[in-house]
Amino acid sequence: MANTQRKLNLNVGINTTGYLGNAWKYRTGNRHEITDPDYYRRLTELAHKGLFDAVFFSDHPALMTDPNGRPFHTIDPLILCTALAAQVPDIGFVATMSSTYNSPYNLARRTQSTDIISGGRLIINIVSSFNPNVAANFGSEPLPPRNQRYAKASEFLDVAKKLWASWDPSREGDVPDDRFWDATSAHTIDHQGSYFTVKGPLNVPRGPQGHPVIAQAGASEGGIDLAARHGEIIYCNILSRPAGQAFGKKVRDRAISFGRDPLGIRIVPGLVVILGETREEALRKHELFSGAGSEDGLIARFVKENGIDPDGFDADAVLDAERFIPDPNRLQAVGMGLGLVDLLTHEKLTAREAVRRSEGHHRLLLGTPEEVADGIIDLWADGTVDGYTLQPPRAPDDIEEFVDKVVPILQDRGVYRTRYEEKTVRERYGLPFPEAGADIGRSAAISWLR
Template sequence: MPAQREVILNVNVLDVGFHPSAWRAPDLHPTSFIDPNYYTEVAQIAERGTLDALFLADGPALREDPAVKPTRALEPTTVLGVVASATEHLGLIGTASTTFNDPFDLADRFLSLDVVSGGRVAWNVVTTFHAGTAHNFGRSRIPDRESRYRRATEFVDVVTALWESATTRDPVHHDGEFFHVHGVLPVPPSPQGHPLLVQAGGSPQGRTLAGRSADAVFSAELTLDAGRQHYRDVKDVARAAGRDPQAVKILPGLVTVVGCTEAEAIARYEDWESKAADGFSAERLGGMLGIDLSSLDPDRPIPEELLRAPVDPTFPGSLGFREAVVRLALESRYSVSELLRKAGGFGHRLVVGSPEQIADTFEEWFLAGAADGFNLMPDGFPSGLTDFVDHVVPLLRKKGIFRNEYAESTLRERFEGAPLPVSG
């Protein structure tokens, strides 16, 4: 009899919290976001809640104004190495760009971390669209989207071949459009063979790459219907590529603000909002849409002609985020202010409520075929994660959709449908 299907829960550690004013929380010190002890504390809370993995985003550039909020500063695999030494079971998902890395070096770095952690690592594949990043690598501009994804597809193929060479010891011989690699990784295989692949792009090219190669997809759908459609689309691509659709796990981002009651959660959210820099969320959401929201009436919906206008081919942002927000705006006709509340200002679904309300949301999407799990994005660390672990996790266990203890030794085994690679 097959094991009962359980929800996958990763915690996405965005600096000190998803909300831009989270750094003002009284239980943090000013340099928490560059303190290894901070990441260790967050990881140990997550492991106490038997969460699947700790997820670190990355962008090899300074993107936020440090005077407004802390920004990502420490290189992800370095932080994950510290977390690995302080935990036993928690998975370790690190982001690295295919546009600004070398495949041999990345394959070496991530497999090394996978070996020393006992098989708990995944690589989150991104292509990087932030224009300012190019100058850090001696380039005048970011490559166009098609070029980035052609490079990403080849990059993933090379990295996967190199990881397989660690097991087979057969040399890789690759001559492609972007890379010429001939050799074998010196690193041995890990207990799970090699790291899993996670993909975070929501564009058509990103979905194709995900269905073809990824073990999990970090999606950004805002409504249940859109989530179900995205779920089907990626699984269909996987099936067409000759893969088992169940081997690709769809994990939407979900921002949580937890209170003992809905009223308490709303009060917590409003407190965060009152401390945020003026216009910060509107500026971020406007950039995601390619629309200047500051010029619009906050109490009226975004004009439909702006939302339906063709996307500029040079639009630098995430098409997946933009598509999700545009769909929500058109279907709901929310005012600008309401849209900011529903999309969290960043394009991920925001749930403000009691533990019961949040647990019900997880269950609804999971059972409706819109998600295999979630990338949890608490409003602020460590308190937002502690509240989730202490009050929401027990409810998910009571519903029978989340584990009571860790049973598997590797992240690959834990992600159902991602079997251990067969040694050659």
């Protein structure tokens, strides 16, 4: 029996050396670990000790060869998650996959297989690739326009949902002794759309979650449409309560307009935590791990990243939100850039204050374990967020520190689990089980409109 009391959901990112590009210099371990499966097993075991809902792998199918940077996406996340699921029990896995450079049938087959093998512990984070370097790895065609990528992603998931439900052994009737199965438990989907023509059925049966939980990241208009139509776990950039409430309302209102029950959506934004014995120690660690070196360095980076003329810039003057609105047609992801705009729209902040509120485009919590626990609970308690995806500056160091110092506080305050109970991540997030039948979107819409 699932525990119906609301609990804080926490995922943790375990890509390579940690989330912040300059923090690798201060971590435990060596640079060769990032392609060692045993390293990711150790990180997953550490996350399991902290009772996280899932470990999160972002992905980018292109190797960035900047000599001053580091590889951040290496082993294919779905393959890695499948291997880890066989070694570490209970915990879920978030595998990022591109809808732009995949086929629905192949993705549906591979992910349904992993979900069955793991016992219902798979979450797939669907992204529409935005980097021309990725496009160059999949042929000579240029990267499609943003609106086309999101339209394709939505149809992609329509097809995947139909495929995931196309062979359902629970539909079998009485099978005569001289037959192995009831073939009517599977049916074609006969999808013909703008981007895909797929007959089906899938040759993998319906999984323990109905289908893998669908995560989606993006706050542009196209991203919000995709989240509202299909997303169950929304990975996003929320830096304050007013901004988070406005974002959540926008996604859920959009879901209703599409005929979808908004109760099937969980808001789980990114979170960067830097702990110290005192807040001052945490501030100094922030300056170190960010690569800025000092508060003045953080401000200089802010000025450079936002194209501000440094001459005469006053770091203690209130910032104008409109100055930071990203170009909606830019190649880079738009959604993450909107986080700062949303923050400045709802709060009057200076650059000196703003650089301590966000790191790596995510909410930054600095301070003692008690202060960090307070900050986590603050936006969760009133439902602004349902949880967080922790993005540790360093792996494994900052995961271990969070597990040892923050998790016990969250447990003592009664907001976080003390053991794994639910078998699947769908149950753990309190998400509805997908309805049976090929036309899931239509049946869900009818159910909601009644």
